[in-house]
Amino acid sequence: MIASLRGLGHEVLVVAPRQSRVEPSESKGTGWVPWLRQKLPRACAELLEFGYSLYAFARLYAAYRRFRPDALYERYNLYTPTGVWLAALTRLPVLLEVNSPMVAERSEHGGLALTALADWTERLSWRSADYVLPVTRALARHVQAKGVPDERIVVIPNGINLSHIPEPVEGARPKLPLGLEGKTVLGFIGFMREWHGLDRVVELLAHPAAPADVHLLLVGDGPARAAIEAQAQALGVADRLTITGFLPHGDVPAYLAAFDIALQPAATEYASPLKLFEYLQAGRAIVAPDQSNIREILTHDRNALLFDLAEPAAFGEAILRLCREPALRERLGNAARATIAELNRTWDNNARQVVALLDQRMEQGNAAAETSLGR
Template identity: 55%
Template sequence: MGADMGWVHRLKERLPKALYELMELAYSWIAYRKLLAAAREFQPDVIYERYNLYLLSGAMLKRKLKIPFLLEVNAPLVFERSQHSGGLSLRGLAKWAERRAWRSADFVLPVTNVLAEHVAAYDVPAERIQVIPNGINKAHFAIAPAAAQAKADLGLSDKLVLGFTGFVRDWHGVDRVINWMASAAAPRHVHLLMVGDGPERAALEAQASRLGLSERVRFTGVVHRDEVPSYVAAFDIALQPAVVPYASPLKLMEYLALGKAVIAPNSPNLREVLTDGTNAWLFDASEPLKFEAGLSSLCNDAELRHKLEAGALATIDRLELTWLSNAKRVVALAQRSAVADAPI
């Protein structure tokens, strides 16, 4: 949860950045040897890997075994790591590794069309780029209680519940929600339910205390995965206050699966799933106070919330945003690759 992760974390803190990055690349050989041993026993038909920077073991195994290699991409990690965590020391090497991994795959599977543009920029042919958004397990969320029961279980029956799930960081903008709750625009019965934890928790709790909102802001801390649907079911308004421009947020899929009125930035990657006024309230993140105005509108318009709830609930089936649908697409792509690679 962002804390000390043991000896690897300590090693990273002590080594020169360039040396650590070289060690990341060198680990590809160790991972390759382990994968090769496993593959000789398991005899796979396809390699499916989630992309990580400097990890080339999947590409190496494809070259050795000559079987299809599908690569899931959740972020352009050269770009992302250049912006965060002190940046990259060996940026040229990192770009080479990213290009090598992406171009080695039979199919690259970015989670949004925006991310697909990053992949295409490395000269990956368009026919080998297949966008597959993140999804949900419908059965997992089918067990969630009705909203009224979920609220009652949490002692929130008389509250209008704003909810957020996941690992909260400063860029998520939850501090804006708390400031808005302290304003005259916010109804007095609004309650903020934060399902999860993260490095920003202490600051947000301190902010709520300063503003006299401690009784109206609740953090659950880390909860078991099986408990998440019961918490999300209690939301009246589901919060996606900010998003990185290429992401396919898992929390968003969960909000939609439970038919919640979503408020989110009007960004291209989210518009691949969300339509303003149909299954979400989309605000212009570049304009001050548009998010807060959206919160006020949603809180004061129950009819609008119900409309967005219905639209959200229909979105999962309409766009087939489930892991089962994703798995079927992956299998079909693997079969296409196997046919293409078959000897004549």
């Protein structure tokens, strides 16, 4: 988004927490912040999160005084209503990107001690922004439930940088450097967690119905990696599994080009998975869960095979069908590639939408000022 805004000729100043110098391969929950959270009572840790927003606001206000921007584009985070505080002080237009309903998410998974404070900061951030930009229509329903008017909610899904994956590469050539020539490659990109369900794919490799040439290529790393490797070893399919570990983003397309079947085994009900757009742009046959946020991008048997989450065997059956039917893989892959252009799901288009919203908001502000002066 930042690169696309700059590409359209706009100046962008990024204000964010200082980046860690720890290498990605070493940053598996280490560092003083996770350690402090583990040691402190949950309520104390959450108070520190909220207290950090005061420091963040001071930095943001200093940046505002130096840069004098026309607008603020902010990515929402819980306990950090800094953008709307700045807007209250300066009348700066605020566009708030929302990737998840963090109160609901943390209540369900990590737990919240200060639920009332968390809910207040979320409502304050969402209701006070000029526009709230959820990444899916499913997520927009969460925003609506917090009292944000429909006219201030604009869904902008994630997208793809077209230059990142300019043209799909077919045939055996992408597989040669990886030692996967002659294999039917099942692929997954991302940070591997237990809830992703990759263990089901490893089980499938050992199933009698799985073709002997099927290989699983996992591009990334994560806390589930050790369990996946142990499972493959126990099932006798370790030689049919490759895990790359962390890679620079620029290296990912070369591995994606080796996929025959791209996997999205699971997704939260409100997410706009970034990997889906890379799969689409690469022109790969996709297997993904049949749920409303996924159907905003994918259509069953048109540009993907969607499986019923209520049917335990459905995920594996969809994969095996694609393994057996190369013509179906090609048809779905071609339609997947066309989807990016059909839906215009690029970061450049997202940036143009953001600029149009800002123009609209600034025109409204000018009109209101003129009306006030006329009176």
